[in-house]
Amino acid sequence: MKKIFIIGCGLLGSSLVRRIAKKKLAKKISIYEKSKSNIIKIKKLKLPVKFAKTLKDGVSNSDLIIFCTPMSEYKKLILKINNFISPNTIITDIGSAKMNSSKIIKKFLKNGINWIQSHPIAGSEVSGPEHGKENMFVDKWCVLIKDKKTNPKHLRFLNSFWRKVGSKTVLMSSEKHDQIFSITSHLPHLIAYNLVKSAKDYEKKIKLDLIKYSAGGLRDFSRIAASNEIMWRDIFFDNSYNISKTIDIFVKNLKDFKKDIQLKKNKSIINKLIKAKKVRSQIIKLKQDINKPDFGRSN
């Protein structure tokens, strides 16, 4: 490719920059970044990019444009690039919820422009280009969203791009995507935020200093609950329909669990705990996590 244009150069955008440069996937990487502090960091890091002075400058002559901003920015950006985007450019994004954003794209993107959505299953609780890593996407799943109108040639192009980045790719409809990730990612984040909030509420109520005893479990939730608030607000809003359904299942199960421990239902509890344990082995087998006790943490 001659030119890739990345809009938003935070954790994931900068990781893409590093990987694209390392693998020489484009002759030129152009970026557009709003945040002044991120711009200073990118310069300090000497990332191999050209700063686009304007969106028009970045968009022009690009083979591929990758939106790496929060999803709530898409509409505004689409309305701007509509003025100068060419049908020869493929657009993608890396947002974590797809049904709502695909509607935004369909509604506001100029006719005849090609946007195929991506969702690489990668990230971290930290934000910013200083935390980006060249191997962020390597051996991770990247979901490509396919519907009836998806152009097979463009899909092959994007699929080939992610494979060169090092990801394993899989095709899905936006509906399936949002169902699956509501339970494997969105609900876990919401639950983590909710647990940390509940711990703070309880701390106030019982008037005991308790965060310092968080090593027994709470600390793991606190890591997830330290994730970027703009990104996660967007995901919770965009996929609220599916997340709400998973919340209902979760609450029903939680009430059963409570009854079981109050009534000391031995068989039922042991059965629950053993079944849950099996999922961990499945996850390790599928290479979705590190196979070391306590994630190999030394502390």
Added chain:
Amino acid sequence: MKKIFIIGCGLLGSSLVRRIAKKKLAKKISIYEKSKSNIIKIKKLKLPVKFAKTLKDGVSNSDLIIFCTPMSEYKKLILKINNFISPNTIITDIGSAKMNSSKIIKKFLKNGINWIQSHPIAGSEVSGPEHGKENMFVDKWCVLIKDKKTNPKHLRFLNSFWRKVGSKTVLMSSEKHDQIFSITSHLPHLIAYNLVKSAKDYEKKIKLDLIKYSAGGLRDFSRIAASNEIMWRDIFFDNSYNISKTIDIFVKNLKDFKKDIQLKKNKSIINKLIKAKKVRSQIIKLKQDINKPDFGRSN
């Protein structure tokens, strides 16, 4: 000390063995282990212990006895050791819930015998002596349970023992202990088990293979939900009173969260997420977790 007797030599018992030997805290370490597979492992590991042939053999002439078995074993063991335990021996345990076990001890332990409860905040999702580590308790909190009847001399003895092991010690009543750990440890475990169960339920319902996409959050919960089922059943049963209260707070907050995302209440959500994020910094500052993105996981 001349002799320490450890009953139950799994993950934590074997970690104590390793540390006591390394720091030369006793001339002799005697252990009592029921599981044949654990006995084979301990022999293979060449842990520096004497196997007590009987409980009587282990108990006799011990300065310190440490119960490292599931809490549901205490009653049976107490009734046995009552026959030969001496008032010169200090007993402790490392159970994770204290109100119920302290009642068991008070009710069944022979009069005049000294038992002060301990709870070192250490462990892992894996079980068995092969996973024990010499530094398991180093720089970790160890809670010592103190009530009106606690003998100050015995307390000093036990406190000094844990400090020599490398732990930071703190005194608490069993009531306070069970309140604090209901939210920092017991609820997080119950929530993790419940989330994994809900994911499996949802998988069945939507008929989509989803565990392979667990890297976005679910995998972290699956680690906690892989913890030992006997140990956690005992904790859930023993502290069901406090855990139930925290479940109620959690469910109330979860319902508010659901409303907020359905009604797209921006301020309320952002406020929640930013507040939760601050707890992570607090935990890192208190050295309760490793200060690396993603726990420093390479995968």
